[in-house]
Amino acid sequence: MGNIFAVTNQKGGVGKTTTTVNLAASLAENGKKVLLIDLDPQGNATTGCGIDKAPIEKSSYDLLVGDASAEEVIVSRDDFSFDVIPTNADLTAAEIELLDEPEREYRLRNSLVPVQDRYDYVLIDCPPSLSMLTLNALVASKGVIIPIQCEYYALEGLSSLLKTIERVKQRANPTLTISGLIRTMFDARNNLANQVSRQLINHFDKKVFHTIIPRNVRLAEAPSHGIPVVTYDRGSRGSIAYLALAGEFMRREQS
Numbered sequence: 218m219g220n221i222f223a224v225t226n227q228k229g230g231v232g233k234t235t236t237t238v239n240l241a242a243s244l245a246e247n248g249k250k251v252l253l254i255d256l257d258p259q260g261n262a263t264t265g266c267g268i269d270k271a272p273i274e275k276s277s278y279d280l281l282v283g284d285a286s287a288e289e290v291i292v293s294r295d296d297f298s299f300d301v302i303p304t305n306a307d308l309t310a311a312e313i314e315l316l317d318e319p320e321r322e323y324r325l326r327n328s329l330v331p332v333q334d335r336y337d338y339v340l341i342d343c344p345p346s347l348s349m350l351t352l353n354a355l356v357a358s359k360g361v362i363i364p365i366q367c368e369y370y371a372l373e374g375l376s377s378l379l380k381t382i383e384r385v386k387q388r389a390n391p392t393l394t395i396s397g398l399i400r401t402m403f404d405a406r407n408n409l410a411n412q413v414s415r416q417l418i419n420h421f422d423k424k425v426f427h428t429i430i431p432r433n434v435r436l437a438e439a440p441s442h443g444i445p446v447v448t449y450d451r452g453s454r455g456s457i458a459y460l461a462l463a464g465e466f467m468r469r470e471q472s
């Protein structure tokens with residue numbers, strides 16, 4: 218699954234969706250063909266990409282439960298720089314409906330096979346839990362992108378995420394790797410943030426992306442307009458940071 222990446226961290230509100238949408242847009246700015254998959258029933262990436270959740274007929278839910286093919290759920294728009302598989306609250310039911318299904322954690326992986334070669338990168342926005350949805354994303358992926366907000370509890374949940382990644386590697390996806398950890402919503406004036414950042418580098422070394430995403434209000438505003446920050450305010454610090462992250466990500470993934 219050479220070009221699929223799960224953006225995940227079971228801690229809520231750490232910048233997963235912001236990173237998925239803006240990394241997708243920044244990769245597209247570099248001429249890459251990108252597919253974003255919204256695998257969080259909250260549907261924040263869906264709205265952040267300017268898609269109204271209410272009238273969606275086919276979503277990532279239909280893909281997982283086998284009611285639709287990837288072709289049928291992909292939203293491709295001429296005026297938008299990347300494709301999206303949207304979602305809505307229906308996806309909550311997938312968890313329960315898949316419980317008794319065989320190979321339930323392989324659903325996403327199998328369903329993407331017919332379309333994944335059309336894209337340079339496929340990015341999956343995960344929910345804030347280590348659920349069946351996140352498992353599906355990990356089983357489908359080549360790499361895991363982990364956004365981290367550098368605050369006191371940042372490292373606590375990380376060990377269970379790492380254990381889950383290890384388990385998925387052993388059982389279902391032996392080549393799964395950690396693509397990188399991204400420091401998000403960073404405030405360099407905050408001592409604690411700098412301290413946690415140093416701990417991350419001590420522990421994860423080169424796995425920590427050099428690019429730091431600063432706290433920037435334009436990043437928080439862009440989703441209400443249904444566009445990525447590179448479209449909303451290209452010169453903003455948030456936009457510049459995500460464009461830099463895309464550059465670093467592409468260099469890493471080529472080498």
Ligand SMILES: Nc1ncnc2c1ncn2[C@@H]1O[C@H](COP(=O)(O)OP(=O)(O)OP(=O)(O)O)[C@@H](O)[C@H]1O
Binds near residue numbers: 231233257430434455
């Ligand atoms: N770098 C940033 N600067 C300012 N605000 C940010 C930044 N990154 C994210 N935010 C805001 O912080 C909130 C949480 O971000 P986001 O939704 O990306 O996190 P998440 O990890 O996807 O959350 P959830 O776990 O609920 O899915 C959002 O309101 C978002 O707009």
Ligand SMILES: [Mg+2]
Binds near residue numbers: 234257261262342343
């Ligand atoms: Mg989110």
